[in-house]
Amino acid sequence: MSSRVVALGGGHGLAASLAALRRVTDDLTGIVTVADNGGSSGRLREEFGILPPGDLRMALAALCRDDDWGRTWAGILQHRFSGEGPLGNHALGNLLLAATWDRLGDTVRGLALVGELLGAQGRVLPMASVPLTIEADVRSRTSPYPVERVRGQAQVASTPGEVLGVRLEPADPPACPESVAAIDSADWVVVGPGSWFTSVMPNLLVPSLREALVRTSARRILVLNLVDQPGETEGLTPSAHLDVLVEHAPDLRLDVIVADRRSVAGDSALQHVARRVGARLVCADVASRERPDQHDPELLAQVFTKVFSEA
Structure with a gap:
């Protein structure tokens, strides 16, 4: 019987995960940021x-x-x-x-x-039953002015400043009940890749959805991004991406972190941060040869197959 798999995120990152996971399981649910x-x-x-x-x-x-x-x-x-x-x-x-x-x-x-x-x-x-608004605290990279608030997913994603953290409006939105039920009954939950502050973190900011992610008996996989993104995560190392997740959801434990071998080469802190959240780090070649900033669904599917079989 196929594993019940839930993947969370948005945009091109979630699309890459889903394109990979549909090659691996017949019971797949994508939960999408809104x-x-x-x-x-x-x-x-x-x-x-x-x-x-x-x-x-x-x-x-x-x-x-x-x-x-x-x-x-x-x-x-x-x-x-x-x-x-x-x-x-x-x-x-x-x-x-x-x-x-x-x-x-x-x-x-x-x-x-x-x-x-x-x-x-x-x-x-x-992810939620109502449209959400992302608000971020952003610090300028060039001016001495204090932190400012930036509202809107499109505005946060394109900000030239350093994003310090994000929150949602409304702050306690109703999660889609079917999404919560899917996480509760899953065997595996996959988070990422994707725009870190505007596609990945929002899943951790809907209270009942985060509670489901914390309590589920499913094994949790985090797929790290291949590159930082101009503006939103510019200059963030892979381990710093993981630190951001810990800051937004300190009670969330992970089982496996999937990273592209070349993308994390030289990040000596990643293994330590992975252990801190309880995760095994799996490094493999998962980037597209034609578009090295995007995951290759076939290569990612091979990694998921191996991880699932080793559980």
């Missing part, structure tokens, strides 16, 4: 008061099969309209999700319906 306020997602969120659909769309596309049907629908889902008109820069998948939510009045049912249409190899759930 704080995006930029681009097509931000426009739909503001106009209709819905969850931002962009990261949910990307997760569904990552779960599409590697056959003609899956590749075709993944491409359609990700298609963006051009031009300066009202549809300009909207992703078709965002509009499809908005339409199903409007017609069904149920976010989870709408995601399941679109997943069924795509033949998705897993299901996608939102």
Whole structure:
């Protein structure tokens, strides 16, 4: 029987994890952050008061099969309209999700319906039941001015300053009940990779979701990023990424930390920090040869297979 696996995050990082994990298990759930306020997602969120659909769309596309049907629908889902008109820069998948939510009045049912249409190899759930706003404390890298507050996922992700910490608004949002139940019943929970402060940390800031992550009997895997990101995590070493996670969720223990061999070479503190959170460090080649700043789903799947089999 396949392990029950839950992966948390958002954007390209979660998509890479899901694309890898669907090769490994037949029981897969992606739990997606819902704080995006930029681009097509931000426009739909503001106009209709819905969850931002962009990261949910990307997760569904990552779960599409590697056959003609899956590749075709993944491409359609990700298609963006051009031009300066009202549809300009909207992703078709965002509009499809908005339409199903409007017609069904149920976010989870709408995601399941679109997943069924795509033949998705897993299901996608939102992290929270309401749209969230990320607020960060940011310190300038160049001026003597004190720490300032930056609001909005898009603004935090692109800030030129040093992000010291993030929080959510509302501070105690309702988690999606199905997401909490999925974590409670999982065999494995995978966190990361992804934009550290705007895609990974938010999962730890929804109280009932974090409580589920702490109490679950599932083994917990953290996948580290390959590179730091301009602005959001500029200059952060792999071990410093892990320190940030500990600061935001000091009660969370990990079992395995997956890191790219080349990305962590020279970070002598990583092994120590990994032991501090109770984790075994697994280093392997998981970066794409064509895009070394992105994980290769096939290589990552091989690591997941090995980790699962050794448990």
